[in-house]
Amino acid sequence: MIFLRKKISILFLLSFAACTGRKGEELQTIDNLQPANTLLKVEVLVSGMDVPWDLHYGSDDHLWVTEQGGNVWRIHPATGERKQVLYIRDVWRQRTTGLLGITLHPNFAHNPFVFLNYTLMRDSRIFSRLERYRFQNDTLVEPATMLEIGGNTGHNGSRITVSPDGKIMWATGDAHGVMSAQEDTCLNGKILRLDMDGNIPADNPDPKSYVWAKGFRNIQGLTYSDKGILYTSEHGDAIEDEINLIVKGANYGWPVVEGFHNLEKEQVFAAAGSSLEPLHAWTPVVAPSGMTFYNHPAIPEWTNSLLLGTLKTQSLRVLQLNDAGTAIVKEEVFFADRYGRIRDVCSGKDGAVYVSTSNRDWNPGTGFPKQGDDRILKITPAGKAIYTVLKSSSAGAVIKLNGQELYQQYCASCHKPEGTGVKGIFPALKNSAIVNGSAHHLIELLLKGKKGKDGSAMPAFSFLKDEEMTAVINYIRSSWGNKATAVSKKTITQTRR
Ligand code: HEC
CATH class of the missing domain: 1.10.760.10 (Cytochrome c-like domain)
Structure with missing residues (x-):
């Protein structure tokens, strides 16, 4: 009898873990905020997560989320109801290693493929693996390794996205290799480009190499604009966090160049090769993380912007682009220190913005994690304000013009x-x-x-x-x-x- 009861409670726990949510209940609004005119509300879509590292809004109209420890969730964007669709056992989680990037095939209805990237340890060596799964009966099945590269205890990247021409773009970290980012034969510190089966596309800069662009330290955000321009956010060392516009075959200079070409050794390096300057650089650093291009009339003030989460400065930043997408003309900062570290941001088909906190990671801010952490927050237009309306903390600051x-x-x-x-x-x-x-x-x-x-x-x-x-x-x-x-x-x- 006791044995049976135990079994039932275990079964109950399992089914609870596999499917949670508040079907039918309304989401809880916790804040109001207002860019110039549009009144917005912040709702809690999901709470009680453990470092939701990457958010991807799929063409199946669900939010796909990785947790650093190895879980993959499929979440209903209106109710927060979530289903666990995978747990990867050989994920090796430490400070910034673990299950990281996720992206879906853009035509998911016909090609139900999910692409994931995670750190693993084998024979006491660390690797970063890019893996493809098929979604079937509410679970991810048929894992197929597309590419495995060297990893380390930090600087493993990694975000993944699909280019407008249907290729996988994988942003890797330099894995603490001193000159890895500059070595053409090493796949660390690069943006790699693969076809959906893991092969090298013939139109890569070198048709024998996965490398699309080089010279990166540790990319944390990767997104395409509606014009097909690829942008990255990247952690600098003690100085010079960067936003870059990625050009095929270009070199972004790490470790010789940090930020703009303002030192003599940087100018010498840039003059000798094709090193490009960032669109923007932050000193002191903000620790930029996940980033998404936003262009939806739901929040008109944020159209044609890069939405960026930051860890150190615990904020959501709106980086307004010029019409051509070649310069950042304005930076606005929301939520500074309000919800803790922000790991990723994405937007849905209806223009809702989703943000994930990262307060259960290795380096939480003072007073964090709080009850409910980690959370996925949902930002949408609101009818009326029920809280004191939050404003951006540095609205209108012009940071760089062309x-x-x-x-x-x-x-x-x-x-x-x-x-x-x-x-x-x-x-x-x-x-x-x-x-x-x-x-x-x-x-x-x-x-x-x-x-x-x-x-x-x-x-x-x-x-x-x-x-x-x-x-x-x-x-x-x-x-x-x-x-x-x-x-x-x-x-x-x-x-x-
Ligand atoms: C308030 C008005 C004003 C503004 C603003 C201004 N300028 Fe001028 N600029 C002048 C005047 C007046 C002269 C003529 C001075 C003289 O007599 O030599 C001049 C002359 C020049 C000349 C020399 C042209 C020639 O053929 O003689 C250049 C080049 C120039 N400006 C560039 C600029 C640039 C670039 C900017 C913006 C960064 C700028 N100016 C902003 C008033 C202005």
Whole structure:
């Protein structure tokens, strides 16, 4: 009898673990927030998880979530009802190792494939494995290893996504290898590109190599925009966390380059190869994590933005892109220190935003984990506020503009958007001998300004950062028919001295 009861309770526990949720009940609203105009609410979709590392909204209209310890969950995005669809026994979880990235085949109804990435230990060696499963009868079956690379106790990446042309993009960490990120034959510190069966696509930069781009330390966010541009977020060392725009075959410089090319050794390295600068860099660091491109009218203020979760600064950041997607023009910070560390963010078909906390990981903030951690929070438009409305903590901060935007902001009021100037007052920059002439002379003019006729003056622009000065000068030297050679940031730095 006792034996039987034990058995029943074990069975009960098992079925409870395999399927939990609050069918029929409403989600609990815990906050209201408001970007410029749209009132939003934050609801608890799921609580009691253990480091939900990666959130993926599938074409089956469910939220797919990995827990660092090895569980995979399929969650109903309206009710929070969840089913455990897999537990991977050989996941090796330590500080930042474990079950990490997840993504689904974009046409899941016809190709029910799920791609996962996790750390494992074999013969006391550590590996990162990319594995494909098939979803069948509410479980993941038929594991097939696509690729296995060297791992370490940290710096294992890893996020996975599917490119618009149907290839698997896998962002690996440098696994603490000193020069791994620069070595073409090593698959660490890279973005790898594979077809859905694990083969090397013929149109990779080198048709014999998985490598798509190199020079990364430890990528934590990976997302495509609706224009098909690939962006990453990455942990810097003590300085220079980065957001990068990924170009086929490019080198992002780690470990020689950190952040922008502002040191001499970085400029020498960049001049010798094809090293690209980030779109944005943070010093002091914020510890950027999961990132998703958002472009849904549900939250108009967030359209054409990268939504980024951060661990150290415990925030959701909205990085507004310019129209071309080539620059970050504004950064807003929400929830700073409110819910603890934020591990990942994704958005659903209806524009709802989902965020996961990471307060049961190796490095929780003071006072965390709290009851209910870890949680998946859901952010959607709200009818009316029931709490004091949260605002972003640094709304409107302009962090970096491209040359054209800088010109429109600082120069166009006098020299006019088309560079035509105002006759007799503000000289035209189109066909200007000064614009097209000596770079040194032009930089001096911008740094010092100049008194014009009738009391009009060209203001001094020495407050512009070197990279901004470079961008605006190269914009005026290549627009409206001007065809002068580009000026390097180094020349500007030297002229300033
Ligand atoms: C408040 C008005 C004003 C603004 C804003 C302004 N300028 Fe000027 N700029 C002038 C005036 C006035 C002159 C003519 C000075 C002189 O007499 O030499 C001038 C001259 C110049 C010239 C020399 C052109 C030539 O052919 O003589 C350049 C180049 C130039 N500006 C670039 C810029 C750039 C780039 C910006 C933005 C970063 C800018 N200016 C912003 C007023 C302005």
